[in-house]
Amino acid sequence: MRRNLKRIVYGAFFGLILVLPLLSRNEYVLFVMNKALLNIIVASGLVFLTGFAGQISLGQVGFVAIGAYTSGLVTARLGMPIPIGIVAGIALSVIVGLVVAIPSFKLKAFFLSLVTIAFGQIIYLLLVNLTAVTGGSQGLFNIPPMKLSGTPFTNTLYYYLFLVLVALVILLMYRLKYSYIGRQMFAVNDDDVAAEACAINSRKTKVFAFGLSAGLAGLSGALTAHMVGFLTPDPFTFFDSANFVAMAVVGGLRQLSGGVVGGFALTWLPELLRLKISGFENYYLLVNSVIVLLVLVFLPSGLGASLSKGLSRLWGEKQGAVTLHNSKSKEGE
Amino acid sequence: MANILETKALTKRFGGIVANHGINLAIEQGKTTGLIGPNGSGKTTFINQISGIFPPTSGSILFRGEDISRKPACEIASMGIARTFQRIQLFNHLNVVENVLVSRCKFMSASALDVALGTAKVRHEEKAQFDKAVEFLGIVGLDGDAWKLPSSLPYGKRRALEIARALALEPSLLLLDEPAAGMTKEEFVQILGIMDILKERKVTMLLVEHTMEFIRRAVDWVYVLNFGEVIAQGPFEEVEKDKAVITAYLGDEE
Amino acid sequence: MVLSDLLQNIIGGVTVGATYGLIGLGVVFLWQSIQRINFANISSAMLAAYLFYTFYAQLHLGFLVSFVVSIAIIAAYGLALRYLVLEPINRHGGDKLEFVVATLMLCIFWLSVVKVIYGGIAKPFPPVFGEATSFVQIGSISIPSVYFRIFFVVLVLVLALHMLLQRTMIGKMFRATAQNKEMASLVGINVDMTTSLAFTLATSIVGIAGILLAPIYFVSLDLGGGPIGIKGFAAAVMGGLVDPLGTIAGGITIGLVENFSTLFISSAYKDVISFVVLVVVLIWKPRGIFNWTTKGD
Numbered sequence: 001m002r003r004n005l006k007r008i009v010y011g012a013f014f015g016l017i018l019v020l021p022l023l024s025r026n027e028y029v030l031f032v033m034n035k036a037l038l039n040i041i042v043a044s045g046l047v048f049l050t051g052f053a054g055q056i057s058l059g060q061v062g063f064v065a066i067g068a069y070t071s072g073l074v075t076a077r078l079g080m081p082i083p084i085g086i087v088a089g090i091a092l093s094v095i096v097g098l099v100v101a102i103p104s105f106k107l108k109a110f111f112l113s114l115v116t117i118a119f120g121q122i123i124y125l126l127l128v129n130l131t132a133v134t135g136g137s138q139g140l141f142n143i144p145p146m147k148l149s150g151t152p153f154t155n156t157l158y159y160y161l162f163l164v165l166v167a168l169v170i171l172l173m174y175r176l177k178y179s180y181i182g183r184q185m186f187a188v189n190d191d192d193v194a195a196e197a198c199a200i201n202s203r204k205t206k207v208f209a210f211g212l213s214a215g216l217a218g219l220s221g222a223l224t225a226h227m228v229g230f231l232t233p234d235p236f237t238f239f240d241s242a243n244f245v246a247m248a249v250v251g252g253l254r255q256l257s258g259g260v261v262g263g264f265a266l267t268w269l270p271e272l273l274r275l276k277i278s279g280f281e282n283y284y285l286l287v288n289s290v291i292v293l294l295v296l297v298f299l300p301s302g303l304g305a306s307l308s309k310g311l312s313r314l315w316g317e318k319q320g321a322v323t324l325h326n327s328k329s330k331e332g333e
Numbered sequence: 334m335a336n337i338l339e340t341k342a343l344t345k346r347f348g349g350i351v352a353n354h355g356i357n358l359a360i361e362q363g364k365t366t367g368l369i370g371p372n373g374s375g376k377t378t379f380i381n382q383i384s385g386i387f388p389p390t391s392g393s394i395l396f397r398g399e400d401i402s403r404k405p406a407c408e409i410a411s412m413g414i415a416r417t418f419q420r421i422q423l424f425n426h427l428n429v430v431e432n433v434l435v436s437r438c439k440f441m442s443a444s445a446l447d448v449a450l451g452t453a454k455v456r457h458e459e460k461a462q463f464d465k466a467v468e469f470l471g472i473v474g475l476d477g478d479a480w481k482l483p484s485s486l487p488y489g490k491r492r493a494l495e496i497a498r499a500l501a502l503e504p505s506l507l508l509l510d511e512p513a514a515g516m517t518k519e520e521f522v523q524i525l526g527i528m529d530i531l532k533e534r535k536v537t538m539l540l541v542e543h544t545m546e547f548i549r550r551a552v553d554w555v556y557v558l559n560f561g562e563v564i565a566q567g568p569f570e571e572v573e574k575d576k577a578v579i580t581a582y583l584g585d586e587e
Numbered sequence: 588m589v590l591s592d593l594l595q596n597i598i599g600g601v602t603v604g605a606t607y608g609l610i611g612l613g614v615v616f617l618w619q620s621i622q623r624i625n626f627a628n629i630s631s632a633m634l635a636a637y638l639f640y641t642f643y644a645q646l647h648l649g650f651l652v653s654f655v656v657s658i659a660i661i662a663a664y665g666l667a668l669r670y671l672v673l674e675p676i677n678r679h680g681g682d683k684l685e686f687v688v689a690t691l692m693l694c695i696f697w698l699s700v701v702k703v704i705y706g707g708i709a710k711p712f713p714p715v716f717g718e719a720t721s722f723v724q725i726g727s728i729s730i731p732s733v734y735f736r737i738f739f740v741v742l743v744l745v746l747a748l749h750m751l752l753q754r755t756m757i758g759k760m761f762r763a764t765a766q767n768k769e770m771a772s773l774v775g776i777n778v779d780m781t782t783s784l785a786f787t788l789a790t791s792i793v794g795i796a797g798i799l800l801a802p803i804y805f806v807s808l809d810l811g812g813g814p815i816g817i818k819g820f821a822a823a824v825m826g827g828l829v830d831p832l833g834t835i836a837g838g839i840t841i842g843l844v845e846n847f848s849t850l851f852i853s854s855a856y857k858d859v860i861s862f863v864v865l866v867v868v869l870i871w872k873p874r875g876i877f878n879w880t881t882k883g884d
Contacts, residue, residue, distance in 0.1 A: 050684065056684060056687070058691075103870045104869075104870060107869065107870075109683060109684070109687075110618070110624045111824065111869050113624070113687065114817075114820055114821065114824060114865065114869060115865075115866050115869050115870070117817055117820075118817070118821075118862035118863075118865050118866045118869075119862075119866070121814070121817065121858065121859075121862050122859050122862050122863065125856070125858055125859045125862075126859065129856065129859075172449055175448050175449055175450075175451050176445075176448060176449070179443075179448045179455060179459065180434070180437070180438040180441045180443075180448075180459070180462075181445060181448055183427070183431060183434055183435050183438060184435070184438055186424065186426055186427055186431075187424050187427065187435045189426070190424040190425055190426055190427070191422050191423075191424060193386065193406070193422065194418065194422040194423070194424065195407075195424075195435065196385075196405070196406035196407040196410065197384060197406060197410050197415065197416050197418075197499075198410060198415075198435045198436045198438070198439075198498065198502060199407055199410035199411040199436070199438070199439040199502060200407055200435065200438060200439075201407045202407065208445075238817075239695060242688075242691045242692075242695065245688055245691070246688055246691070246692060249684065249685060249688045253684070254426070283699070283703065285695060285698075285699040286696060286699035286700060286703065288695075289692040289693070289695040289696040289699065290692075290696060292688075292692045293672075293689055293692045293693060293696065296676065296685050296688060296689040296692070297671075297672060297675040297676055297679070297689065298675070298679060299679065300676055300679045300685040301679075320428060320480040321427070321428050321430075321431055321480065322426060322427055322428070322431060323427065323431055323434075324428075324430070324431060324434075324463070
């Protein structure tokens, strides 16, 4: 009968998500939710890259920026329709991701983190300095918003669009995780020498993970560009990359829900702090980092992992495998 | 019987150290070949070259007549050479059956697109490979432990799992790097049992070992390495009486 | 291109680079002993500079006292890092990545703390290394005397550390623990103490580096993050993550590359070029450009 409990809880949860815009007509809430959803996309990509395949990326905003500016430029300067802009943004992010990943596949964690930090910094500096193209610190303006029969999208429309995209992203990750592709990633993550001995091409695996996560980051960036209408280099610093990594880690690196939990939590947390604690605008970064630290020290597997464990216990399921469905295990094992 | 693998003048230098020097070794198909020698004689270096972890400095490795000395490890594994490791290297975050399934990835023909779309083809293949993996677990006696994590298994079973994982690759040649190391009496008996099953299935093996008892019972032909060179070869009974071998092992008795 | 300009740039690059190297040393120490990277190290530089500023310029405690107390606090911070961050993470099942992110968050934390307490504007460093405006004339080149003193301190420190690592018992302990913890403890080395010592030393060194860099970069938030910290890492990596001399050499290389790109290309892109160089080195020669190898590598 626990199965019914599971269905009820999930049903309630998804129901709530679906009717949220109707429950809360607050535009600010919707806007933050939209930001959260976009962050979830990036964070999920990072969970895939770092949690599943074990590759550190401390420059992920570089890809977000590439997606954002590409789509922005293609639509604002070249006058192309938005879908083309978005596709271009994703494509370029993926290509650059592959360019970064292909020579770096044999680097161990620390060295890879340096390369990605350097990459993120290079992108940022290019954004600031290539003023002719990117508008520099002044920014890129007049990026067309998404429109439905002539009128620009409302926050509510964006919300549903992003919800669908997040759902698709999670579905994709779900399918990949519970397949031989997921197994290859986790194997390479655990021990890439042993994985190679099992005929797994660790280079292909890592590059694939990089490409996919870069594409997701680019998608998020492109969508942001159209939702907000203008772009500046400000949100693309090293600390923003660190923030995304924090989302993935806090959410749970080996969890499908890692990106969702982390993205949601670390988008709302600063906002809530900024609201509730008036005049504490300088402090929110401080409190934010402390909270992340606490989660890391006490729950290093992430909030998503604890949530998942708790839920499994709630409906009496045993957690048996990373890449296999629990239904395959025999009873009482 | 043909030689499935031959090395010719295999030499490996690390900076100033010569770990392997001019090794000529042949592994006969269907038989178990042993490689023994005191600590530091170069046995693991030898296996590492064959499995592609690093290339030789000079010399060649011929697998079914093809030179594999410069090939990367994953390609060599794909061609049919599987191995276990001296210090057990299992995938600790995956459970027992998943560990074996990693080797079965090679046999999946579904593409990433198939996976993304969740097609029936993928579901079929996953089911088929799962069943296959359980079969391999059965060979080493682990089918009751399929859903456990490697860290919860006793040492002997972890070694068995590594062997099952290597077998699941359906290799033409199996390299075993000290599979009996550090075993208790019961575990030793178990692993000998596994060896018997493998020999029954005519799996061609190269066995690197330190434990003489194991070698005596398992191999058909043995090479003795000392300071990176082959100092003797032949059936075990002859080799263990060889003067050079005895001298090499003096002070290193098991 | 006047020769004196060139030489000026070289000296500038070498001095700044040497201090990058010092920051990198903190990285090397920690890497060598616990195989982990500690991003919060960079904050040590900034914290030390601010602490020193507080004690010396605001509380007027005298140079030696300010210096010693600042570094002592930083050393204690290093120890606290170990017990309050590393150990709990290890205990709860976290690994290298969690540690990296935790130290990153710490880094951000300290940046915000300092910003809140001292405000975001850089403060000029008190003239403990000689007047900022005093110069030394060599031929037609004038070099700020600050550079000399800084370089001298760096040199002494680096040689001392090199000796420590290569020639003393403690150094052997460090290197053994870095290679193989189990072996080290079997041989009788107190791994626990060595780790604590490594943390303490690492943060202290970086703290000293911070105080040395402050005259050039001012007592500012820049010290605590961003380009400087990364160049410290870059120095460590280019030096091969093995020996203090290598790290300093790596740092100097970066300093020179920076200065010359400012000269020949443009100062806006100098960081880009440094990073590109870093990436190229990492990909082509991850063992560092000087191919430093320890015995038993």
